Amino acid sequence: MMQTPAYAYYPGCSQTGTAREYDLSVRSVFKALGMELAEVDDWSCCGSTPAHSLDTGLMAALAARNLKQVQKMGLEQALTPCPSCLGALRTASRHLVHPEKRAAMNELLDESLEEDVPSRSILQALLEDYGLDKLREQVVVPLKGLKAVPYYGCLMTRPADLMRFDNPENPTSMDETLKILGATVPEFPFKVECCGASLGVPRQEMVLRLSHNILSMAAQVGGNAVVVACPLCHQNLDLRQSQINRANKSNHNMPVLYITQAIGLALGLMPEELGLNKHAVSVRGLLDTISGDAAVEEKGAAS
Known part of the structure; x- marks a missing residue:
């Protein structure tokens, strides 16, 4: 039986700080599904x-350094949970096809990047390589x-020509x-509206x-929870939720989950394995x- 190839995990x-729970849930879910992740060296x-x-x-060069690290590991592709990181990695790949940009990018590197290393999001790899049908079979806690x-x-699906995943205006990958x-999963008309992204300091009111x-x-x-796949979105909706309430005289108490945390719960993983104890808004x-609903369903099936 062929061994599952390792993905280079960037x-x-x-994911080492404010989104530590995202990293925990990614690693836990991939381990549970038998999908091997190898963290990019250095x-x-x-x-x-x-x-x-x-x-x-400069951004392309910084990203290209990490793609070079993947090459040195002997791995063929990189996965990342962060849409912004993915955009940077793919921008570096795009620079390779333009001789002038490639030369300028490599001028900033100790070791030049000459061959592309494909990069994808964690969700894209789960859907394309593992698949929804197979994932459905692993659900133990609906x-x-x-x-x-x-x-x-x-950022998750846009710019469309760079991200090349899902419908940029009406994505459905997380819905499905x-x-x-x-x-x-209710219909949500604001699914691709901007939350403010990284402008929380210079334009906090916005x-x-x-x-x-x-x-x-x-x-x-x-909804009784929002589900995201972006650390910036999670930060703005979860960590800043008390600030949102003060600024808008609102009383939101809406848990915000990462998609990998939702998957992990359905796989029967413990909340602590998924970092669910690290949220600003309690998920208890x-x-x-x-x-409770799972217990009721199990009791009904047994009677």
Whole structure:
């Protein structure tokens, strides 16, 4: 039997700090599914938002260094949980096809990158390589009590020619994933609206207003949790939720899950393995709802 090939796993900076729970859930879910991750040796910041805002060439070089590290590991592709990191890695790949940009990028590197290393998101690899049908077979705790509002944000599918995943204006990858996990998925008209992304410091009032609008619409469509796949989106909707309430005189108490945390719960993994104890907005009531509905269903099946 052929061994599952290892993916080079590029966690990115956020996943070692404010989004530690995302990293925990990614590693736990991939391990449970038998998908091997090998963390990129001596990885470094990809540049992403701060470098991109000043110099796209510098950002490409920072990202290219990490792709070179993947090559040195003998692996053929990189996976990352962060849409912003993915955009940076793919920008580096795009520079390779333009001789002038490639030369300028490699001029900044100790070891030049001459051949491309494909990169994908964690969710894309789960859907394309593992597949929803196979994932459905692994569900042991259907998320019957979860009314999950999938929020994709700006960067997960856009720019479309760079990200090349899902429909950029009406994505459904998380919708379909959550449905096979047993969750109820309401129609959500704000699924690709901006939450403010990385502008929480220079334009905090704007971020608090935009994020308030997303949480309000999530409640309006009947959701009891928002599900994301981006650390910036999670930070704005979860970590800043008390600030949102103060700024908008609202009373949001909406848990925000990463898609890998939802998958992990359905696989029967413990909340601590998924970092669910690290959220600013408590998920305890939501977990009680999910486990309670699962217990009722099990009791009904046994009677």
